Amino acid sequence: MSVQPGWYVDPADPETRRYWDGEGWMGAPIPVDATPPEGPPPPEPAPVAAPATAAPGSPPDGPHAEQPGARGARPYPEQPGAPGAGPRPEGPVGGQWPGYPPGPGHPSGPPPGWPYPTWPGRPPVPRPHGLPLASYGARLVARLIDFGVLVLLNAAVNGWFVWRYVEEISPYVRESVRRTLAGNTSTEGLPTIGEQAGGLQVAILVIATALWFAYEVPSMATRGQTFGKRVMGVRALPVEADQPLGFGRATRRWSTLGLPTLLWFCCGLGLVLQFVDAVSALFDQPLRQALHDKRAQTVVVQLPHTRPDTRTTSRDRAHPPGDTE
Numbered sequence: 001m002s003v004q005p006g007w008y009v010d011p012a013d014p015e016t017r018r019y020w021d022g023e024g025w026m027g028a029p030i031p032v033d034a035t036p037p038e039g040p041p042p043p044e045p046a047p048v049a050a051p052a053t054a055a056p057g058s059p060p061d062g063p064h065a066e067q068p069g070a071r072g073a074r075p076y077p078e079q080p081g082a083p084g085a086g087p088r089p090e091g092p093v094g095g096q097w098p099g100y101p102p103g104p105g106h107p108s109g110p111p112p113g114w115p116y117p118t119w120p121g122r123p124p125v126p127r128p129h130g131l132p133l134a135s136y137g138a139r140l141v142a143r144l145i146d147f148g149v150l151v152l153l154n155a156a157v158n159g160w161f162v163w164r165y166v167e168e169i170s171p172y173v174r175e176s177v178r179r180t181l182a183g184n185t186s187t188e189g190l191p192t193i194g195e196q197a198g199g200l201q202v203a204i205l206v207i208a209t210a211l212w213f214a215y216e217v218p219s220m221a222t223r224g225q226t227f228g229k230r231v232m233g234v235r236a237l238p239v240e241a242d243q244p245l246g247f248g249r250a251t252r253r254w255s256t257l258g259l260p261t262l263l264w265f266c267c268g269l270g271l272v273l274q275f276v277d278a279v280s281a282l283f284d285q286p287l288r289q290a291l292h293d294k295r296a297q298t299v300v301v302q303l304p305h306t307r308p309d310t311r312t313t314s315r316d317r318a319h320p321p322g323d324t325e
Contacts, residue, residue: 005021150212
């Protein structure tokens, strides 16, 4: 059973969609996200071929002579797995897939369901929007800078709650440490933890999460950079376009890494989830996306380092535009 006629993603250019008539691609391509028309596209005008003198022994011109761009005698083999289908080609031969008719209306490329041609050797490193991917070291340093800023913010806003929490648990902790150092494993007579400790712990985590959200999401939505990313010259961009993330995408990106902060009191479960997210970029290829990047469909790129030329700068300051010597 052959591939049914219809609009499919063109394997030769995955950014476009073309019409497959059961034997070959026909018509002009359309963007992959555009709504295809009903039925096949209108036929393209046939190219005007210069008359040529037939060589001796060549078939005569006539209504049955093969026209430029017409389908050849060998249609493309059936879809893989169909009864009677031949061996699948592994790639184009001489720029043309075996059995696939050439012509202006049929550029080379496999039909739907057939394998893509393999890249010879190691594929090139991606450059989203013409920019190199940020290294993991630059991303880690940027995150550590942001973490330091958040620690200072929490010290200012969350400091009183942390002090009250320490006061509630300190008698229990001091006695437990003293018995451990003395080799006493008994738990009888230990001081009880204050009744407000649980509520203080929840308040601390909620305030810390809110501070992280307020620090990161607005700046990422508008510029794709936090303070740490600006220092390291890296920026988060959508995969599909060089544009700001927007508030919704920035929130989705942050929530995968930031919301687990609320689960820190569950035996450190939130910290484990954040660690897995942080190291996931080390094992992702080819875009080095962490889990929060995959959820928001973003990539982190390295911005070019532009330094002003001191020679031209000093000259321009001495002679601003409009001045003449």
